[in-house]
Amino acid sequence: MPDQDSAWANEFTIQMTVQGAGAGDIAKALADVRAHCADSGESAYEAFGDPKTYATALAAELPAKQPGIDLRAFGVLLMTAVAFGLLLVGSVSLAESRDNEVPLTLGKLLLVVVAVPAWVVLTQTRWARRRPRDPATPDRPAFDERYWRALWLALGLAVVGAALWIGLDRTLWSVSKWLFPGLGFGLLVLSQLARWLVTRSAAEAGSTAAP
Amino acid sequence: MPGGSFPADWLRGALDLCVLAILAESASYGYAIAQRLEAAGLGAVKGGTLYPLLARLEAAGLVAPSWRTGDGGPSRKYLELTDAGRAELVHRRDLWRQFTASVDRLAYPLEAGGRHA
Incomplete structure (x- = not known):
């Protein structure tokens, strides 16, 4: 692809992503563009016009993505969340304890396995993080009540997590x-490691979608 | 009308039917469909107009894609009419006939019943 068409493809890819198109759909659309330009001898701009306009028109015709959760990515997210919870509790334990042992309380346990994962899911999952776009103003997110609700819930969970930690201080075991x-x-x-494996398998699926 | 200077709105309205009719002849791909439309006298249809339409037909299940590798060239997405696409073509042909007959009756009031009488 000549430099001019590479710049066109970059702009097209960005706009398709903004419109919510998946990597597979973008790869197939770019394969169509390459084949058409090779046949016609035209540049991408001559054949398809402005990349943003074309991406917006094409994305509008793609089938809507099925709502659903990518279980593998969700699992990775939960693992990361619990890891951060453990590191949070662990670093405080290290700072506050002069002995080799620290009390394992119910509050710490709930913080690690419930509050921190719930907080991460609320703030990091796609529906909370990526706000929908209004077709009339695709360059900025549209108002979405769910987004604000998730933010308030996340704030509430952070407070609950801290309260659990401080309030439920009965020692279960010393560790x-x-x-x-x-x-x-x-x-x-x-x-x-799991995130890398999931990303690699998704990239392989995208590249084989458009041979 | 060779030269293809029809108003763009007319072409947009009839393009679905024309593409379905072309694919009824044989499976084809974007650039070849554009060439066929031009050869039929409909003018040069730009990729920016044609490919979103092909995506719409595909999303509606009227055409089915298959990727084929050319001789040393890039892979091409061939589109083939599905059974639903064939049924839709029959339906749209009927509708188009009725539509043009209605337009004819208004456009040529002196020719009794229009040109399709």
């Missing part, structure tokens, strides 16, 4: 102060 940081670090490494 090594290195347990939380160790588990957290290990889980973080595992989650990033």
Whole structure:
């Protein structure tokens, strides 16, 4: 692809992404553009016009994505969330404890396995993070009540998590102060490995969609 | 009308039917469809107009895609009419006939019943 068409393809890809098109759809559309330009001898701009306008028109015709959760990506997100929860509790335990052992309380446990994952899911999942676009003003997010509701819920959960930690302070067991940081670090490494594997398999699926 | 200077709105209104009719002849791909439209006298249809229409037909299940690799050239997405596409073509041909007959009756009031009488 000549430089001029590469610039066109970049702009087209960005606008398709903004419109919510998936990597597979974008790859197929670019394959169509390449084939058409090779046949006609025209540049992408001559054959398809302004890349943003074309991307907007094409994305409007693509079938709507099925609402649903990518379970693998969701699993990675939860692993990362629990890892951060463990690291949070672990770093505080390390700072506050002079002994080798720290108390494992119900509050800490709930914070790690419930509050932190719920907070991360609320703030990081696609529907909360990516606000829909109004076709009339595709360059900026549209107002979406769910987005604000998720932000307020996330704030509430952070407060609840802190309250659990402080309030439910009955010791269940005494554990090594290195347990939380160790588990957290290990889980973080595992989650990033899983994220890499999921991303790689998604990229392979996208590249084989348009041979 | 060779030269293809029809108003763009007319072409947009009839393009679905024309593309379905072309694909009823044989499976084809974007550039070849554009060439066929031009050869039929409808003028040069730009990719920016044609491909969103092809995507719409595909999303509606009227055409089915298959990727074929050319001799040393890039891969091309061939489109083939589905059974639903064939049924839609029959339906649209009937509608088009009725539509043009109605327009004829208004456009040529002196010719009793219009040109399709």
